[in-house]
Amino acid sequence: MADRADTLRFLPLSGAIDVSFLTELGRRKLHEFKLSDAPVEIRGTFAPSNHHEVASPLCVSADAFDSGGAAGVPPSLCVVPGTLINANTLEDFKEWDKAELLRKAAAAIWQDMCSGAALAEPHRLCRFLLLTFADLKTHKYYYWFAFPAFALDPPPRATPPAPLASLLDASQLDALRRGYAALPASAHGRPAFFAVRLSCGSAGEPVQVAEVGPLSRWLEWRGGAGGREQAWIALCDPSPQHAGWPARNLLLAAAAAIREASPAAAAGLPSEVRLTLLCFREPVGGGGPPPAAAGEGPREPKSAAASTLYNVTMDVRGLFGGGGGGGGGTAAPPSAVGWEKNSSGRPGARLMDLSAQMDPAATAAAAVDLNIRLMRWRLMPALEPEKVAAQRCLLIGAGTLGCAVARCLLGWGVKAITLVDSGNVSYSNPVRQSLFAHKDCIGGKTKKAPAAAEELRRIFPGAEARGVVMGIPMPGHPVGAAEVDGVRADAEALDELVQQHDIVFLLTDTRESRWLPTLLAAARRKLAVTAALGFDTFLVMRHGLPPPAEEAAALGAGGLPAGYEQAAPAEAAAPPPPPPPRPRLGCYFCSDVVAPANSMTRRTLDQQCTVSRPGLAMVASALAVELAVTVLHHEHGAEADADVPAEAARAATCDESPLGVVPHQIRGALSFFRTDCMLGRAFGKCTACSATVTDAYAARGFDFLLDAFNGGDYLEELTGLAQMHREAEAALEDVGFFEDDEDEAMSE
Template sequence: MDETWTGALQFVPFNSFLDGGFWHKLAYNKLNVYALDDTVKDIQASYYNGDPSGMPCRMSLDHTAFTENAKPPTRCLRARGSLFNTNTLDGFKEINKKSLLDKLGGEIWEAITSGRALEDTSLLSRFLLLTYADLKKYHFYYWFAFPCLCPPTDYRLLNKPRKLSDVYVQAQTTQLIDKYNTFQASFTESVGYFIIVQDGDTMCIDKLCNTQKYLDNNTKVVFAFTDPSTMDDYPGWPLRNFLVLISYHWGSRLDNIDVVCFRYLSRSGVHDVNHSLFLTVKMSSMADMSACPKCVGWEKNERDKLGPRLVNLSSSMDPVRLSESAVDLNLKLMRWRLLPNLDLETVAKTKCLLLGAGTLGCNVARCLLGWGVRNITLVDNGRVSYSNPVRQTLFVFDDCKKTAGGCLKALAAAEALKKIFPGVNSEGVNLSIPMPGHTVSESAIKQTREDVEKLDSLISSHDAVFLLLDTRESRWLPTVMAAAKKKIVICSALGFDTFLVMRHGYQSYDEQGISQQKAPLSKIIPGNHLGCYFCNDVVAPGDSTKDRTLDQQCTVSRPGMSFIASALAVELLVSVLQHPERGCAPGDTGTGDDFLDADSCSLGLVPHQIRGFLSRFQQIMPASRAFDKCTACSKMVVDQYKSEGFNFLLKAFNETHYLEDLTGLTQMHQETAEAEVWDYDDEDEFSSMDSS
């Protein structure tokens, strides 16, 4: 401690944070409940002591503010409030604001002097909200106050604020975290004020009402509160009324006190309180004061002046706009508390092309909506049949009977997305994807060329391509096109009780078409050396539906498979988008030496493949290298597609062994056959020798 240093104690004021749902609920209550009743209403808010550095000291309100005894969010602290909603704008302007604040300050003072605040510490955290709602224009005028009682003289610090890590060793800090969690778990909701008692090396956390007992035993007591401030040297607003309470009850006994401004960061299961502040404050007694001290606390507006604020929700109160706000709420909460580095803007603007609008396509589209993706295009050439709606979540029974043979799947799926979320830009494209092994006749060449050009245009105009098609060969052409255009490709396929989710390698070639990097020898494979869906095959794709029975033609799988695989496909895309190398992210396997630093992506690992086995409820994450003779993503195929275009594709469609000849697979098969050694038994060998 620096005995020569003294300074006035300063506090970080609250910033009001009102969610759009709060205004929607206020408008509803004004119209349907309050009418002309302008009497004070009880509401509630919450604040939080786990925000990362740089976040404001927030008091948050949402639609639950009007729900009596609604439990605050996990690890958030309750603040009790009073709502004064006036009937006119003049009434809002002319109301006696000083009287309102003094009245609430008097209630806090009474709770302190009577001792009720020792038992229920939430009585120290109060707020006042003055509002006027112009429901014709959806203009809301509001002014917050966070009442704080002022001592006769300012509080002073006896030393500079210190970090908790400068006061306690790591073992004590770890013990303090455990004791804090145990203490909070003993209550139905988080407690904002408490004491820390240290007996030798043993740390203890107890209720504030037990302070006198420890002082009578001459036990050292450190006062503590959950601090919403994130500033390095200044505690949050809740400390002000806490110090008044301490001054009133124990100021005559204590010349100075130690205060812990408890801040609790938690990420990926790791807890940290070392950034909490440790203050030593000079005390004075307020026990002799009979009258309520002066009360302050009106919030400044956006111009940093004492005055009300105006929020114009004329557009966002529209149901469509309101739904957009609600869709983004969960994502923004993730960023505020759990993933401050989450890049939601990149996810939202990513244009996703879904090839296949069946079981996988429907579920992938729904999951993309949950992540805030706004641009989704679905491609399919099928119609909604009566067996589809129970498995394919974007279709209903009417889609089967509305038109002869059923509605077009792609168009029906796109319309269903708009009904779920009107803010989505969804488009359905009825398109047949040409495939190797499916011969193109002379009469069909024109239509096939148009289909190829349409698919090429779609892949060019989108950022990510999902391969969600029924057959192996239908994935070939999109794979070639996406490889040529360097697009992110997520592929998903189902078996009866197995599934595959993978991302294609992001191949990079220099001007001569040679890979810019040599494949490393380590087990960790860079993203530009990962294989595609076809890289593990040594034969070209062909007609997989020929001579197959009904159960072999349809994708017969356990009903839950598509939901699992679809969700993992979307989560894989989002993880790729969050990785600093995007499509070139190395292939994590999550085991042994292949386990990469999860911090490189805010969401954790970014695998190459996820293979699931539902019969064993097991998943593995293998990674495989690109095959230089791959019939879809190899240099020879991509170069041939770029140089010859449709003529190259026509050969691939009509000539059975063309792709194998082009990539060298045919030669490899021949060399393998010639290298085979035939074994003879002894009798055959001697017989041949005798005959010779």
């Protein structure tokens, strides 16, 4: 036997990454790891090889991250603990000190070998490292496996592998399989290493499988029965030929255990260790007896890998530090190897490029999501991109402002965008209105709202964009008898749309077209954001929310809108004094002392369209979206009071959102390149948002709207504005020197 001994060869393990692992790695990188490259405990699995040429790889899939050991792993698989290091950059990945990583992992294994822990808990013998870099923008994943194993020098020698079937008869092979299948799985899954005790014949040949047990029994069995028994160490072998890679550490651990168990007499330590290694390559069922046990005889497909047996001789003098005394725990570990070779046969990383497999629409959605989330990593951990992206936005107007607001919303990941407009795309539009092109102008019949929605979906397939062709009924635009039904349908549809959305952007180009959306947003308590343009000036503002209905009732009809109180706890015996009411912010109409009227009559061409500096709409639209996003991040949301930046800067604590101050109005003038944040309180006689108006709408619905549309002084009389005017004029008449004063003023 010894004369035929040859160097024992080991087939390296190969790592296989499932796409599901990379998907999960990407998800965790984005949501959990962020910039951390700290080691993460993962797990891989392998099965004994079941093909005479094909090795079983060590596989990692999405469940590699599952904590809790082997939970959920099929009982036919062996679990291998691993350590994942996900580098932050490709440079980090390349420059990572891989030798040091391997050395540390090997040192831990060595420690377990020398302490005896490795035989008691054999999962400690087989570990893996996985170094990765996930390029989430391009869907390229770089990875490199290492399977730390000790360099055995001099290499162990072994007899040529003997097929197990040539040593044991079918019934004994079956007994071995069943014995292994019956081994209890630990928290670390099915043991990859185990021990077999056999009874021997008169010539010392193995005859009968006496016992299959955990690896920890091997040393005890080895010395038993004075040559009438054998004890084998065994591994579930992923390799179809030679010995599998995990056998290297198993052999060393076994040799260490023999040294440790030897009498500590000065010269008594063996310089050579002999042992029998079983490379077990049998199918293992789902925990129960394998199919062969059903009485139909072992099924051995021709291509199946066969278990083999090696008689191994190890020269251990060089392995345990100069052949000195026992207590190998003090010796330095042998050098370790194990970084995997790549497809070119050299140690090197591998790359999995998933970009071609990605659905382009899904890729776009993931990339948009990624861009927004990246803001959280370093710049804005408090950002709530999901909250922003979940907003349903209603854009009244699909012109210059509407197009720019929609595009900015896409940038924030908002998907649900509905545009309302009755107009057609005209030849002047595409150069300023970013969702239209020249082709949309030809024929003059392309409706803006659906064309804009279609373009949003073309830009970002994940957009749930909708275009609604609808005119906005306006005060001062009388409704003829024939039009009443159509206007009623439009008003009801608009109310429905407001209720279906979270934010209403008012982006039309006349004052009176903002009236009904303002009223509806107030009536339905939705955040409304207005953007309005002059030639070189703009206004961006958010409308204050009316108090909730129950508080409005408590304040009494018409008792608004000075403010409202926070609800007092109902169970309080003596109600505490209510906190000071939070002042309500005004709407677009609150600072007006006249009701909206038809502004389109008697206007020259340049007055009928909004003629403004081309960049102005972009500036105002961007501010409108950013204002809405900032408000969303405030703890009071749309009910947040306004910060005035100058005051906020002075105050030690200011009530701002994580994104900064939440102003009420932003007024800008390109002629000075300046913007100012301003504050305007809600006006009790406002023709659009006062309780008088919303109550009238609640009570009379479309009939009320019709009165307002038909104009006259209806709204001014209703809200008391008309009375206020009369009182003001009377007061001036009483004073008497109005005329003189005016003359004086004009003469200066």
